[in-house]
Amino acid sequence: PSDTHRQRALARQSQLTKPAGSLGELENVAVRLAALQGTDTPNAEQVQIAVFAGDHGVCDEGISLFPQAVTAQMIANFVTGGAAISVMARQLGAALEVINTGTVCAPPLSAGVIDEQVAAGTANLARESAMDAQQLAAALAAGDRSAARALERGCQLFIAGEMGIGNTTSASALACALLAEHPTHLTGPGTGLDRQGVQHKAAIIQQALARHYQQHDDDATPLTCLQSLGGFEIAAITGALIGCAARGIPVLVDGFIVSVAALCAVQLRPALSCWLLFAHRSREPGHQRILDALEATPLLDLGMRLGEGSGAAVAVPLIRSACALHNQMATFADAGVSNADG
Amino acid sequence: PSDTHRQRALARQSQLTKPAGSLGELENVAVRLAALQGTDTPNAEQVQIAVFAGDHGVCDEGISLFPQAVTAQMIANFVTGGAAISVMARQLGAALEVINTGTVCAPPLSAGVIDEQVAAGTANLARESAMDAQQLAAALAAGDRSAARALERGCQLFIAGEMGIGNTTSASALACALLAEHPTHLTGPGTGLDRQGVQHKAAIIQQALARHYQQHDDDATPLTCLQSLGGFEIAAITGALIGCAARGIPVLVDGFIVSVAALCAVQLRPALSCWLLFAHRSREPGHQRILDALEATPLLDLGMRLGEGSGAAVAVPLIRSACALHNQMATFADAGVSNADG
Incomplete structure (x- = not known):
C-alpha cells in the first residue's frame, strides 16, 4: 500500500463539496483503495469472482439438510448462469470463474469449469484428517493460480466465493481451532438446520477438535488446522487470498466461510490483512466472532447467508460508488462553493 | 399494492436455487417491489431523483457552520455535475432534477434548475411561523408536480433529496412537534457542529416549539407543524411523497431530513407508508427515533450524513441486485438441483 496515495486521497476528500466526513464509510473505502492500488483514482470496475467448490467427507455425519450431489449440481448452475453469483456477476459485468477443487459426483455439466480436483471430496474430519499434506499443498496452489489469473486479467478487486455441502461444519471447526473457541460459539x-440439528453439528465439531488436538497436541499451526479440518475449497481460498496480497490485488471478503479462510491466511501472513475489505455480516451467528478476530467492520448487514461470494458481489456497487464520488466530485474551489466557517 | 403479486413473488423466492431465506433483506425488497409494482418482474432501472433546495430564516440564529449562500452555490453544483448526488445519478443512469423552492441568493447558474420558488427562504421559525398557509400549499404542490413528472417518465423508483443550509434545525423542530419529543433527543x-453548537441549536428549537405550541395550543396538526417549523424543501418533499403514493410510485427514502418529511406525510396519509422503502441510517443521531416512529429498517448503515438524496442513491444498486436475483435466478426444477431434505 502507498502511504503517499493514502495521504493524497485524504486531502482530496477534505476538499470535495460536502461536509467533512459526511460520506462515512464510503470515504474510508475510497482512501483505502487509493492506497492499495497506488493511484489517485481508485477503481473497482475490473472485478474477478472465483467460486471454489468442493465436497466434505463430514457429510457422513448428517450435518446438512442438502445431499452432497448438490455441490456438483450447483457447479453446473454456476456455469449455466442460474445461480445467485452468476446473476450478480452479469449484473456487475464481472468475470466469473468456477473452480472444482474436488466433488463426490461429477458435475452434470463441466464445460467452463476449471478442474483443480484434489480428490473426490475430503475425508471425514470428525474421524480423520480432512486431507493429507500433499492435498493441502495442491488446494493452496489451486488458489494461488486463481490469483495469478486475476492479475493477468487486470483485476482491480478480487472476490472469492465458495460452494460445498457441509462446508459450514468444516469452517466452524477450523475457526474453533484457529481461535481456541468452543464449538457452541461458532456453530x-x-x-x-433447526436447533437440534445445530446441536448435533456442534457435537460433531467437538469430536473433530478432540481428534485434532489429540493428534497435534501443542504443535498445531494454521496449516495443520487447515489440513486437519478444512475443505479443499477453503484451503484454495486461503491460497487465493495469500496470492492476491502477494500480487497487490485488493480482496473483498464475503461471509462466514471466506472469512474463516481469511482468518487462516492472516494467521499465516499477518501483513496480508491490509489487503482485505469486508463486504457483509452474515446471518450465520459465528461470523461476528471471526470479524472481531480480524478487526473487521463489514459494509453491509442484510441478513444474507448464501455463500458463493454473493454477499461480496452485492457490496461491489458500494465500492464503485465510493470510487466515483472520490474521483468525480467537484472541490469547493472548482465549484465556487463556500466552505464551513467553523 | 397487489397481494396476488406478493404471494407469487414469495412462492418464486422459495423455488430459487438457494437455501430458503438466504438472501435476507434482498428477498424482502424483491417481494415488496413486486407487490408495489404489480408485476412478476420487479425492476428499479428507471430511477428519478428530485433534489429540492431551499433556504431557512432560522440561519439568523447561527445554527449552521456554512453561510446561506451555499444553498444557491450547491444548486449550481447539482446541475453542473460536481455534487455527490450528481455523480451518483450518472453512476446509476438515473434522471436528476433540481428544484429551487426558494433561496436567499440567486443560484450563480440556474439553467436546468426547475423554478418553484415560494419565497426567498422561509421566515425565522424561532420567532414566527416559517411560512404562511399559501406558501405551504405552494411548496406541497411543487412536490406533487415532481411526482407527476416522475410518472410521465415511467419512474419505477423515486428518490427525494434535499439541500438547504439550516435544514436539520427545521427538520429536528418539525420531528419534535410531530412526535412530541424534546429537542435534546432529536438535535x-x-x-x-461541536457540542456547544448542538446545545445552542437545541435551545433555538426549544424556542421555536414554545412559540409553535403557544400559537396552536391543542390544535396542532401535521400541516400546522409543517407550516410553522418546516422548510419549503421539506414541505415539497412531503408533497412529493404523497404524490408518488397516490400515483403508485415506490419511494426510496434518504436520511434524516427526508425521513422527517416522510413522517409528516405518513401522519397525513397513514396508508402511504407501504410505498416507502428506507435506504440508510444517517449518522445524524435523531434519525433512529424517526425510523422507529416509521417502523422502518433501512438497508444501509454507512455513517453517511450528507443529504441530497445521496444515501438513497447509494442504496439503489442493492434494490437492482434484489430484482436481478429475483428475476434471473434458476429454480431448483429448472437447474436440476436437489432441494433440502429437511
Missing part, C-alpha cells in the same frame, strides 16, 4: 444453522 | 451536529 450455526448453515443452510437451515 | 444533532448537522453539517458538523
